[in-house]
Amino acid sequence: MNSSSALINALFIFVLAGFIGFEVIRRVSPLLHTPLMSLTNALDAIAVVGAIVLVGEHKSTLATVFGFIAVVAATSNIVGGFLITDRMLKMFKSSRPAAKPAAK
Amino acid sequence: MTAELGAIQVLIELLYLIASVLFILSLKWMSSPTTARHGIWAGEIGMVLAIGGTLLNRGMDYRLIGIALVLGTIIGIPLGEVAMTAVPQRTALSHAFGALCVTLVGSAEFYLRTPDISRFMMAVLSLEVILGGLTVTGSLMAAGKLQEILPQRPLTYKGQNLVNFLLLAAALAIAITLILHPEERTLFPFMILIALAFGVLLIIPIGGADMPTVISLLNGYAGLSAAAMGFVLNSKLLIIAGALDGSSGLILSIIMSKAMNRSFTNVLFGAFGQVQTSAAAGEEARPVRSATAEEAAAILSAANRVIIVPGYGMAVAQAQHKVRELYDALTKRGVDVRFAIHPVAGRMPGHMNVLLAEADIPYDRLIEMDEINGDFPQTDVALVIGANDVTNPAARSDASSPIYGMPILDVDKAHTVMVIKRSMNPGFAGIDNPLYYLDNTLMLFGDAKAFVGGIVRELGGGHG
Numbered sequence: 001m002n003s004s005s006a007l008i009n010a011l012f013i014f015v016l017a018g019f020i021g022f023e024v025i026r027r028v029s030p031l032l033h034t035p036l037m038s039l040t041n042a043l044d045a046i047a048v049v050g051a052i053v054l055v056g057e058h059k060s061t062l063a064t065v066f067g068f069i070a071v072v073a074a075t076s077n078i079v080g081g082f083l084i085t086d087r088m089l090k091m092f093k094s095s096r097p098a099a100k101p102a103a104k
Numbered sequence: 105m106t107a108e109l110g111a112i113q114v115l116i117e118l119l120y121l122i123a124s125v126l127f128i129l130s131l132k133w134m135s136s137p138t139t140a141r142h143g144i145w146a147g148e149i150g151m152v153l154a155i156g157g158t159l160l161n162r163g164m165d166y167r168l169i170g171i172a173l174v175l176g177t178i179i180g181i182p183l184g185e186v187a188m189t190a191v192p193q194r195t196a197l198s199h200a201f202g203a204l205c206v207t208l209v210g211s212a213e214f215y216l217r218t219p220d221i222s223r224f225m226m227a228v229l230s231l232e233v234i235l236g237g238l239t240v241t242g243s244l245m246a247a248g249k250l251q252e253i254l255p256q257r258p259l260t261y262k263g264q265n266l267v268n269f270l271l272l273a274a275a276l277a278i279a280i281t282l283i284l285h286p287e288e289r290t291l292f293p294f295m296i297l298i299a300l301a302f303g304v305l306l307i308i309p310i311g312g313a314d315m316p317t318v319i320s321l322l323n324g325y326a327g328l329s330a331a332a333m334g335f336v337l338n339s340k341l342l343i344i345a346g347a348l349d350g351s352s353g354l355i356l357s358i359i360m361s362k363a364m365n366r367s368f369t370n371v372l373f374g375a376f377g378q379v380q381t382s383a384a385a386g387e388e389a390r391p392v393r394s395a396t397a398e399e400a401a402a403i404l405s406a407a408n409r410v411i412i413v414p415g416y417g418m419a420v421a422q423a424q425h426k427v428r429e430l431y432d433a434l435t436k437r438g439v440d441v442r443f444a445i446h447p448v449a450g451r452m453p454g455h456m457n458v459l460l461a462e463a464d465i466p467y468d469r470l471i472e473m474d475e476i477n478g479d480f481p482q483t484d485v486a487l488v489i490g491a492n493d494v495t496n497p498a499a500r501s502d503a504s505s506p507i508y509g510m511p512i513l514d515v516d517k518a519h520t521v522m523v524i525k526r527s528m529n530p531g532f533a534g535i536d537n538p539l540y541y542l543d544n545t546l547m548l549f550g551d552a553k554a555f556v557g558g559i560v561r562e563l564g565g566g567h568g
Contacts, residue, residue, distance in 0.1 A: 006338055007224060007335075009340075010334070010335050010338065010340070010343055013340050013343050013344060013347075014331055014334075014335070014343050014346075014347050017343060017344040017347035017348060018347040018350070018351050020128055020347075020348070021131070021347055021348040021349075021350070021351030021352060022351045022355065024128060024131045024132050024135075024348075025131060025348075025351060025352045025355050026355060027132075027135045028131070028134045028135055029134075029135060029136060029137065030359075030445070030447065030453075030454060030457075030472050031137060031454065031457045031467055031470060032134055032137060032140055032454060032457070033356060033359075033452075033453035033454030033457070034191060034195075034452060034453060034454035034455060034457065034458045035134070035140065035454070035458070036131075036134050036352060036356075036453075036454070037195055037319070037320070037323055037352070037353075037356065037452065037453065037454075038191075038194075038195060038198070039130065039131070039134065039143065039144065039147060040131070040323065040327070040348065040349040040352045040353070041195065041198045041199065041202060041323070041326075041349070042147060042151070043127050043130065043131075043147055043150075043151075043345050043348065043349060044202050044326060044327055044330050044345055044346065044348075044349035045201075045202055045205070046123070046127075046151065046154055046330075046341060046342060046345040047202065047205050047206055047209065047330050047333055047342060047345075047346075048155065048205065049154055049155065049157075049158040049339065049341065049342065050209045050333060050337045050339060050342060051205055051208070051209050052155070052158050052159070052164075052169055053158065053161060053164075053337075054209060054212050054213075055165065055168050055169050055172060056159075056161065056163070056164030056165050056166070056168075056169055057163070057164070057165075058165055059216055060212075060215065060216065062212060062215055063212040063213075063215065063216055064168070066208040066209065066211055066212040067208070067209065067212060068168065068171075068172050069204070069208055070204070070205040070206075070208040070209050070212075071169065071172035071173060071176060071205075072172050072175045072176040072179065073176070073201040073202070073204045073205045073208075074176065074201070074202065074205040075172065075173050075175075075176020075177055075179075075180060076176045076177070076179040076180035076183060076198075076201055077180065077198050077201050077202050077205075078151055078176070078180065079176065079177045079180025079181060079183075079184060080179075080180035080181070080182075080183030080184040080194075080198060081180075081184070081198060082144060082147065082148055082151075082184070083180070083181065083183075083184025083185065084183070084184045084185075084186070084191070084194065085144055086141065086144050087184070087185075088188070088191075088458055088461070089137070089140045089141050089144065090141070091188075091458070091461040091462050091464075092137040092140070092457075092461045092467045093461070093464065093466055093467065094137070094138075094466050094467060094468050095466030095468055095469065
């Protein structure tokens with residue numbers, strides 16, 4: 001494995017993604033900071049893909065057990081995170097009804 | 105670490121790329137309440153593509169994965185259905201779950217790969233499990249405090265910072281040993297245990313008022329540990345998601361620490377918990393003016409402009425629906441009613457906005473501190489409901505006050521200030537609030553929900 005070039009690639013991606021994150025999240029309305037946190041939490045649970053591979057590949061009992069618990073934990077974050085974010089965002093209504101129809 | 109990419113592998117990577125784009129769009133659409141719900145769909149589609157792509161990997165044990173996914177869904181649904189007032193503790197709990205996933209995967213990878221692991225990989229893996237481990241226990245502690253299973257009072261003891269520092273140093277020492285000698289596998293569990301202990305000790309000195317900062321910080325740690333996991337697994341998608349989550353948590357921590365006038369480095373190193381020694385010196389009983397619900401209703405209905413300042417007390421009293429009735433009653437009389445939201449009001453970033461939105465108050469009536477502060481001098485009545493420190497004028501004028509320099513809502517500049525409060529007990533930080541003794545301040549003593557209900561009844565009845 002050419003690990004050093006993979007590493008450099010990974011660093012590039014991390015730094016650039018961090019920049020995008022800063023720029024995008026700076027623009028999030030403070031109104032929505034709570035749903036922002038629950039949404040990023042759900043997105044962060046994408047770590048589930050690493051855990052799925054651990055469970056699926058069955059390389060050792062320990063790895064399978066840890067992976068299994070990890071999949072359960074991350075999946076609950078995905079499901080719960082999207083659900084509650086959606087519930088919260090549904091509640092935000094404008095007093096100007098004209099601004100609304102874009103939602104549906 | 106696949107050397108050659110087969111057709112399926114390429115497909116999987118492309119699916120991950122689409123998911124990454126969707127995740128970024130998802131956050132971008134959160135910039136406004138009108139587009140935010142698109143953001144959820146983008147996130148959900150990205151998630152489904154990424155998980156679907158992962159399942160395309162050959163030779164997987166689908167049965168076990170399926171069971172785990174179903175189990176996670178069963179646990180996740182109730183966590184998505186909690187009451188809005190429980191959102192802060194739910195959020196803390198989900199930080200713990202996310203970090204648990206990362207820590208477990210990191211640990212499994214350690215045992216699968218050592219001793220054939222590069223030094224850099226071992227360093228990143230150590231970072232992953234240390235950050236992950238302390239986030240697991242730290243978040244559980246925070247959730248426990250928010251749910252009031254654990255005492256909310258900050259616990260401090262002598263040499264607290266020294267103990268924390270030594271623990272962290274010990275964890276780092278083990279990490280360095282493992283980087284140099286990855287065959288010393290027996291050391292690994294100790295590193296995890298120390299990280300877990302560190303997480304507990306980090307949150308012990310934290311009180312309720314610091315929770316918005318702490319939750320944001322734990323959010324950032326969870327993201328960074330996930331990004332580190334992406335390095336270990338060489339997963340670009342995970343690096344991106346972790347970097348997005350990490351920067352989100354860090355930005356929120358910066359906003360929160362600014363709103364409390366704490367330096368960011370102070371927060372980063374967990375020193376946010378120093379409890380201000382309760383300034384109970386000013387014991388002399390100064391006179392305050394108090395008023396009844398009837399009098400308050402009369403003043404409010406005579407006003408043209410009213411700003412309501414909600415705080416954690418409103419959440420505790422579950423008064424948001426009564427506040428909505430008050431908003432309706434006043435708006436019907438032609439009073440202009442707005443809400444002033446301090447960034448650290450409540451127990452997590454944006455907490456007040458969610459509670460008021462739940463009570464059906466239109467979001468364009470919820471105004472941020474910087475935008476609304478200039479309007480207080482032209483405001484007839486500022487009504488403070490369950491907020492204390494964020495309205496304390498001592499932060500502006502009294503250099504000896506522990507909260508000196510903290511940006512506050514300038515409610516004292518309104519023509520009349522009304523403060524709904526249970527009693528004269530000082531607020532969470534134990535700091536006396538000179539606001540209560542001003543000539544233009546009326547204290548409304550009582551439970552927030554009951555008192556606001558009383559005002560609404562008065563407005564609905566007699567006066568006409």
